[in-house]
Amino acid sequence: MRLKVSCDLKFNLEFPTPFIGMLRPQSGGYQEILKESYFSVPAVPFRQFTDSFGNLCQRFTTTAGFFELHSSAIAEIPEALDVNYEAGFVEIELLPDSVLPYLLPSRYCETDRFSQMAVSITNFSAHGYQQVKAIENWIRINIAYLPGSSDFPISAVEVNQRQSGVCRDLAHLGITLCRALSIPARIVVGYLLDLQPMDMHAWFEAFIGGRWYTFDPTQKDKKGGYVVVGYGRDAADVALYNQFGPAVYANEQLLSVEKLP
Amino acid sequence: MRLKVSCDLKFNLEFPTPFIGMLRPQSGGYQEILKESYFSVPAVPFRQFTDSFGNLCQRFTTTAGFFELHSSAIAEIPEALDVNYEAGFVEIELLPDSVLPYLLPSRYCETDRFSQMAVSITNFSAHGYQQVKAIENWIRINIAYLPGSSDFPISAVEVNQRQSGVCRDLAHLGITLCRALSIPARIVVGYLLDLQPMDMHAWFEAFIGGRWYTFDPTQKDKKGGYVVVGYGRDAADVALYNQFGPAVYANEQLLSVEKLP
Amino acid sequence: MRLKVSCDLKFNLEFPTPFIGMLRPQSGGYQEILKESYFSVPAVPFRQFTDSFGNLCQRFTTTAGFFELHSSAIAEIPEALDVNYEAGFVEIELLPDSVLPYLLPSRYCETDRFSQMAVSITNFSAHGYQQVKAIENWIRINIAYLPGSSDFPISAVEVNQRQSGVCRDLAHLGITLCRALSIPARIVVGYLLDLQPMDMHAWFEAFIGGRWYTFDPTQKDKKGGYVVVGYGRDAADVALYNQFGPAVYANEQLLSVEKLP
């Protein structure tokens, strides 16, 4: 299917402010970008670099006062994401070098504290895809998905204590449990068609059977409609923007995801 | 100064054809991009990667028939490029790792065959910037700049025999002579304000005094107006596009460089 | 000064076990390696890769039973590390791309929770080196350095609650406080001459005045003697080895640091 996605960010800033943005969807994995647009009002110089997770990032300093960022893209994605219950666990020694960072603990994923829980949840699952599916199901049943319930990221330990969270929090718990079983897992942020309420979404991918598969503990019935904006170890790596400096007076975010004929 | 640059490419292709493009100016060095646009008609999926020279490249497969590529950007660049007759030769052991590839021979720069000539041209020059300036002057005097005179790149050896060439050929000779003196040098392709006749231009940079400086043996009086599209060891690395497959029926290229107020 | 450092690791493993090691000191920063040796008994194939922090890593699968890793190197390092109270804060927009990851929160450094504390500790310090020095001093006075007191890494939040920790814990707190002030900071693991008791050591570096400076809240009087083995965002990135699989029966570690004439 073909989706048009867009994100408009509006700021009112006291001072010129350094930003690092990650707002440009790229072709890769299951998605292909046909057209893409990115600009600010007023126009300011930006410099791009690719971070160690493969995301195309933008560095710029805003003007003071009202400042807007516009990003839009047309993406071609499959009707339904791949599902493969036969995809097996990949032995550590066979993992590509580039996948290894997704095995380690990270800011919001205290992998080193979840070994027992991960084993107990996946006790009766075949190694690989079915373990991750068991984790996804366990989270869906046991952790309440409450959009808008937390303003800043909380870690897997905290999510597990609180028994509820936003999409990002449930993804963190899923990632953490996968890594505790030596299954590489990474966070994905992006757009999701028909998400209610519309907002930037977060889900996760696990590396099994030699490739990445998509999992989303917050969405039982979605088979597709995901457009990736960024990948990372956890939410610390995939902020849509990092802003450095004094307070922002206003901050508005408008998202849209539209299916094209 | 602020320049608006654009490049429109029109093809008529017998078959869907794989392309690798390098058409998007990036911020970096002396230039900052304020706004940038890139798309094809009809729209096709493209995937981006950064090559080992830091260029942002696009991979895509065209449709058959008429196919157009549009690239435009607004760039902020200095009125006049830096000139520094005091910039000295950098000892090999102090060169950054990333600069080393620009010391070696490459497809169109047979460095290994120009040692004597390079020494003789720069015999009375202080080491560093003044050597490169002597090379630039020598080429300007001894090799005729004939825009449109060659359709495909020729190498430094051939340029030197022929005693004439297009901008790319004169740049190759300059790069080759620099490297023969252990001065890292690289080709630059891009836009030049008020170039006559308007076309994609090629010039070169040399690494002296700890940074890159710009040289252009084809332009005696230009002090600025250069917008970089790509860097490389020589023309083999910086084709605006590489196209693979059967013949192209038509191929039109429209460039413009306009100074904004 | 010239130091000979060595690390011998002995394991007794039930099964062949995948390892990722980071045991080979490299030239870089203030240190230069003159000679370096690395091997296992029995010899097993290893494959090397450079991680995103610049560390040279080794992947291999051990044999079952007794397995030893030997690493040694001769390093040339300055008598005293650089100290520069004038080194200033670097504006975010001027930081090199490669330094940006060291601004973000990471597994053991919950930067996002320490803003107020960081400001209060450095209230009267000039921006830059003196802020980091104030942080180092604050930790030395307020957090007890208890070698051997924790077996696994704890995070900055936990260290701050516990008011004591091993070298790694104090480094985590220092890094976290720096990042909370938008000063990039990274963990360093390696050897330290005359450390009591001898063990692998951890300290931190902060990016100020355009380069990295060394800080160590656990060592009041050491001016030099540090040999770097690895850099990272925190301890999750710089394990001397990550081992995947069943339990280890025995695990012995022998370190030595010797000053050469």
Add this chain to the structure above:
Amino acid sequence: MRLKVSCDLKFNLEFPTPFIGMLRPQSGGYQEILKESYFSVPAVPFRQFTDSFGNLCQRFTTTAGFFELHSSAIAEIPEALDVNYEAGFVEIELLPDSVLPYLLPSRYCETDRFSQMAVSITNFSAHGYQQVKAIENWIRINIAYLPGSSDFPISAVEVNQRQSGVCRDLAHLGITLCRALSIPARIVVGYLLDLQPMDMHAWFEAFIGGRWYTFDPTQKDKKGGYVVVGYGRDAADVALYNQFGPAVYANEQLLSVEKLP
């Protein structure tokens, strides 16, 4: 099979001289390194970096006078390299990004001048492996392999005119003809068991059927025994060492390749 390979280089240098070395065999592809040693006499500091072709390189400055470099390794390699007449041509749009540089012309491989010849040599071959095999055979029959016949690299155009060359020259011609058919190809330098006379050897790999396969136009009957030291686009990228500066008085090279039980 398990091979012990070693290379000893002896120099007598008028001045301290900057070197860039590429002398350390790495695990990767079909080869696994079990043990590896690298040092100089006298010991000098060296700094390592990985070049854009994946080779581990060493930078150092020698002492004046006698200077020696010693490199040795134990490598586990297959008895016979893979042969696969069914491996097919990979469409350009499906090639991994990392393979694309091996499609372009380079210093000694004037790909752009060999299209017709490449087509005529492979006229009756199935696309892929069999094309490369036809090229390898054609070179073996038409270009005389004369070890020791050229001191410095000559390009494919020159090899083709001269109708003879050293291993490196024949490899260059093979690479050039492959690329002219849009088959990625790269040079490999390294050790070969029982090579007569013993010397550093050069051969080439072509990317077909989704992976690299080995070809060697100089060796009709060798099925294995190849230990890779470096990969590149052509000889300009894989010098065992690049040395910058005044003349060398003496220069001795001792190689050995020994089969272990």
